[in-house]
Amino acid sequence: MNKRTGKQTVTFGTPPVITATAAIVGSKEGQGPLRAYFDQIVEDTMWEMDSWEQAESKFQRVTFANALAKSGHKADDLQYILGGDLLNQCAGTSYGQREAGIPFLGLYGACSTMALSLAVASMLVDGGYATCTAAVTSSHFCSAERQFRFPLEYGGQRPPTAQWTVTGAGCAIVEQAGNGPRVETYTAGKIKDMGIKDANNMGAAMAPAAADTLAAHFQDTGRQPADYDLILTGDLGSVGSDILIDMLKEQGYDISQNHNDCGLLIFDSQKQDTHAGGSGCGCSAATFCGYIYDQLKRQNIKKVLFAATGALMSTTTVQQGESIPGIAHAVSILA
Amino acid sequence: MNKRTGKQTVTFGTPPVITATAAIVGSKEGQGPLRAYFDQIVEDTMWEMDSWEQAESKFQRVTFANALAKSGHKADDLQYILGGDLLNQCAGTSYGQREAGIPFLGLYGACSTMALSLAVASMLVDGGYATCTAAVTSSHFCSAERQFRFPLEYGGQRPPTAQWTVTGAGCAIVEQAGNGPRVETYTAGKIKDMGIKDANNMGAAMAPAAADTLAAHFQDTGRQPADYDLILTGDLGSVGSDILIDMLKEQGYDISQNHNDCGLLIFDSQKQDTHAGGSGCGCSAATFCGYIYDQLKRQNIKKVLFAATGALMSTTTVQQGESIPGIAHAVSILA
Numbered sequence: 266m267n268k269r270t271g272k273q274t275v276t277f278g279t280p281p282v283i284t285a286t287a288a289i290v291g292s293k294e295g296q297g298p299l300r301a302y303f304d305q306i307v308e309d310t311m312w313e314m315d316s317w318e319q320a321e322s323k324f325q326r327v328t329f330a331n332a333l334a335k336s337g338h339k340a341d342d343l344q345y346i347l348g349g350d351l352l353n354q355c356a357g358t359s360y361g362q363r364e365a366g367i368p369f370l371g372l373y374g375a376c377s378t379m380a381l382s383l384a385v386a387s388m389l390v391d392g393g394y395a396t397c398t399a400a401v402t403s404s405h406f407c408s409a410e411r412q413f414r415f416p417l418e419y420g421g422q423r424p425p426t427a428q429w430t431v432t433g434a435g436c437a438i439v440e441q442a443g444n445g446p447r448v449e450t451y452t453a454g455k456i457k458d459m460g461i462k463d464a465n466n467m468g469a470a471m472a473p474a475a476a477d478t479l480a481a482h483f484q485d486t487g488r489q490p491a492d493y494d495l496i497l498t499g500d501l502g503s504v505g506s507d508i509l510i511d512m513l514k515e516q517g518y519d520i521s522q523n524h525n526d527c528g529l530l531i532f533d534s535q536k537q538d539t540h541a542g543g544s545g546c547g548c549s550a551a552t553f554c555g556y557i558y559d560q561l562k563r564q565n566i567k568k569v570l571f572a573a574t575g576a577l578m579s580t581t582t583v584q585q586g587e588s589i590p591g592i593a594h595a596v597s598i599l600a
Numbered sequence: 601m602n603k604r605t606g607k608q609t610v611t612f613g614t615p616p617v618i619t620a621t622a623a624i625v626g627s628k629e630g631q632g633p634l635r636a637y638f639d640q641i642v643e644d645t646m647w648e649m650d651s652w653e654q655a656e657s658k659f660q661r662v663t664f665a666n667a668l669a670k671s672g673h674k675a676d677d678l679q680y681i682l683g684g685d686l687l688n689q690c691a692g693t694s695y696g697q698r699e700a701g702i703p704f705l706g707l708y709g710a711c712s713t714m715a716l717s718l719a720v721a722s723m724l725v726d727g728g729y730a731t732c733t734a735a736v737t738s739s740h741f742c743s744a745e746r747q748f749r750f751p752l753e754y755g756g757q758r759p760p761t762a763q764w765t766v767t768g769a770g771c772a773i774v775e776q777a778g779n780g781p782r783v784e785t786y787t788a789g790k791i792k793d794m795g796i797k798d799a800n801n802m803g804a805a806m807a808p809a810a811a812d813t814l815a816a817h818f819q820d821t822g823r824q825p826a827d828y829d830l831i832l833t834g835d836l837g838s839v840g841s842d843i844l845i846d847m848l849k850e851q852g853y854d855i856s857q858n859h860n861d862c863g864l865l866i867f868d869s870q871k872q873d874t875h876a877g878g879s880g881c882g883c884s885a886a887t888f889c890g891y892i893y894d895q896l897k898r899q900n901i902k903k904v905l906f907a908a909t910g911a912l913m914s915t916t917t918v919q920q921g922e923s924i925p926g927i928a929h930a931v932s933i934l935a
Contacts, residue, residue: 268728269679273703275729316920344604345788352914353688355708359791359912363925368608368788370720371708371912371927373690385705385720392727393603394610412916453680453703456694577694577706579687581747585651590698592706 268391271485273452273478280447280599281390281439283383287331288555289324290547291406291432293539297532302555303433304331310407310432318352318360321405324434324547325350325361329401332436332554336397336443340367343438344395347382349373350403350546351430352412357403361434367399375575376471376500377454378402379435379550380594383571384451386439387596396441403434404545413464413580426466428502428528428544429537435550437558446561450597452482456577458590464583468505468528468541471574474591475501476512478572482595483518490520494566497557499549499573499593500528502542527552527573549573561600570597603726606820608787608813615782615934616725616774618718622666623890624659625882626741626767628874632867637890638768639666645742645767653691656740656769659882660685660696663769664736667889671732671773675702678773679730682717684708685738685881686765687747692738696769702734710910711806711835712789713737714770714885715929718906719786721774722931731776738769739880748799748915761801763837763863763879764872770885772893781896785932787817791912793925799918803840803863803876806909809926810836811847813907817930818853825855829901832892834884834908834928835863837877862887862908884908896935905932 270276287304295306305327312320325348333340346365349372350357362369374381382400389395407417409430415421439448457474475498483489490496490513501509506526513520527549528542543552553571560566572595578587605611623638630641640662647655660683668675681700684707685692697704709716717735724730742752744765750756774783792809810833818824825831825848836844841861848855862884863877878887888906895901907930913922 269730273679318916318920319922344608349706349708351689353916354686354710354912354914356912356914356917359925360917360922363791363793366790369791369927370716370788371684373684373706373708375689381705388727388729389723392723392729394723394727395604453705455701456698456704458698577689577691579689579691581653581688582691582695585653587654587695590694592704 273481274450274485276450277387277391279391280449281387282443282445282447283437284440284443284445285332285336285438286554286558287328288435288551289328289433290551294431294433294531299531299556302559317405317407321357321403321408322361325357325401325403328434328436329399332438336438338397340365343367343397343399345370345398347372347386348401349378351375351409375577376544376546377573377575377592377594378546379553380571380573380596383437383448383596384594387448390439390441398439399436400439401436402546402550404430404547406430406432409545423540424465425540426504427540428467428542429539430545431531431543431548433547433551435554437554446598446600448596449599452478452595454478454592454594456590456592458588460588462588467544467576468502469508470576470589471591472501472505472508475509475572475574475593478593478595479513480516490518490523493523493568493570495569496520496524497569497571498526500544501526501574502528504541564600567600570595608816609785609820611785612722612726614726615784616722617778617780617782618772619775619778619780620667620670620773621889621893622663623770623886624663624768625886629766629768629866634866634891637894652740652742656692656738656743657696659769660692660736660738663771664734667771667773673732675700678702678732678734680705680733682707682721683736684713686710686744710912711879711881712908712910712927712929713881714888715906715908715931718772718783718931719929722783725774725776733774734771735774736771737881737885739765739882741765741767744880758875759800760875761839762875763802763877764874765880766866766878766883768882768886770889772889781933781935783931784934787813787930789813789928791925791927793923795923797923802879802911803837804843805911805924806926807836807840807843810844810907810909810928813928813930814848815851825853828858828903828905830904831855831859832904832906833861835879836861836909837863839876899935902935905930
């Protein structure tokens with residue numbers, strides 16, 4: 266049995282179906298250009314919980330429940346939940362999925378988690394290990410800021426390269442049969458570290474990983490950027506997107522005509538003061554599970570290459586003067 | 601294609617082979633009962649690096665390199681490295697595998713990571729998505745203590761239920777063909793939280809998850825505990841092991857005759873003052889990849905059920921008064 270296409274890509278024999286998705290976001294995301302595509306917009310940053318961390322878990326829990334309900338399945342029909350998040354020890358997911366009663370495979374891909382979880386779910390479904398799975402992730406501006414940067418009360422200045430962590434969650438139900446867009450290929454990412462040390466410039470840290478994974482995808486499949494309606498990166502924002510386009514141009518791939526980025530789509534950076542764009546696991550999760558999934562269902566997009574990107578540092582490694590490794594995982598999805 | 605056995609278990613059609621392993625540990629582990637089974641014992645807690653976190657990454661990097669060399673493969677032969685660890689944002693793994701140049705799937709299972717990574721690697725190999733993979737994890741007493749508990753310089757007292765985080769790493773090469781023990785089944789764990797809030801009693805927090813996964817395994821496969829030479833839990837230590845045995849007895853499964861725990865094996869708790877035993881991702885990793893793999897190769901153990909356990913809390917969730925969710929993933933391995 267060989268399902269491999271080239272060095273880094275697998276092609277699914279029976280492309281798994283994304284039968285349902287859900288996306289729930291916070292207030293600021295609900296004021297952005299994608300507001301019509303979310304299941305729910307939660308105005309209260311605490312969502313009636315006692316902490317932002319508990320609120321983030323609630324985003325995951327309710328988003329999963331929504332996606333499950335839309336799929337018509339009961340929890341008992343699922344063999345695996347695959348998920349992770351940015352909080353220390355992936356606590357957003359562990360506590361968010363604590364009561365699901367479904368076998369749980371914890372993943373860590375930082376902001377690439379939506380693509381990573383879709384990819385692993387697809388391999389388990391196509392491989393015959395599951396008939397139905399959920400891929401889920403979340404982030405929360407307030408829990409991320411105080412963990413990675415400063416207490417919110419401090420009111421620190423943000424440089425123009427900084428991105429705004431999305432408050433939100435996305436969940437996709439990935440299964441063997443049913444109607445919906447299909448996951449066709451997966452190109453797994455390598456860790457790339459070009460020496461960027463500025464934790465306020467994640468886009469630059471992640472762009473080389475995105476370029477590496479996308480170039481590998483084109484080489485492995487023999488495709489060109491124009492073969493896709495949309496090449497969608499996770500959360501490079503404006504700085505990282507420009508770098509990505511330049512890096513791929515040097516390798517002979519021009520994605521400038523059909524590239525977009527979840528971090529650019531989810532906010533109106535000019536009006537919403539989000540600087541270089543959105544970020545966080547919830548950024549690509551809510552954009553993909555909300556807006557992109559809708560566009561695939563309506564056949565407005567027929568073929569998307571979704572490459573979510575993650576920065577794999579911690580506050581400890583940054584404080585110790587380490588550079589920031591990036592990773593990008595890409596799945597191609599057909600309407 | 602249906603490879604499922606019961607609700608939570610998959611059975612591999614072509615059981616993946618663990619063709620090589622490596623285990624490297626620190627000084628205290630090197631003074632313990634398993635000292636003869638490790639590839640290397642590193643006396644310097646910093647291992648010539650600038651921080652304990654960098655040292656933990658070096659444990660992973662060198663352990664992976666050793667396992668790869670023993671397997672006779674070059675890095676280019678591997679399609680995936682699967683790994684994770686306990687440091688915030690799994691930094692031990694991201695930085696440890698940064699230069700590997702191999703597609704990387706990040707996992708988060710806390711101390712269950714060795715079994716989780718073996719399980720996911722096995723599904724990807726058996727499913728035809730990879731011919732050769734590496735499953736790897738690590739922990740470090742010093743980086744864990746200062747992240748989860750107190751600065752080492754503080755010299756805090758440790759209660760009798762506390763466990764000692766193992767300094768060490770383990771890596772297994774899991775592939776389609778070759779000679780070595782084979783991964784036969786995987787029983788995926790559900791998150792279980794029985795309300796334990798004492799972060800110095802991880803064994804009690806994780807025991808219900810271990811009981812749940814093991815009971816599911818016996819139910820799914822129709823097997824009895826006596827069908828295994830050894831039922832090996834990850835790092836329940838003495839407190840958790842006693843709870844596990846009692847919980848399973850109530851469900852009709854007596855594992856008292858053939859159960860052991862990596863946390864009990866790796867240290868001589870009486871002589872080494874490690875209280876309830878060892879813990880950390882490196883505990884089950886070094887015990888499995890060092891001692892147990894050797895016993896399987898020598899056919900001293902012919903059939904082991906390896907259920908590594910993880911506690912999925914963070915310092916933030918504990919400080920916020922949350923209880924500690926546990927998880928256990930079980931793989932059965934034949935000599």
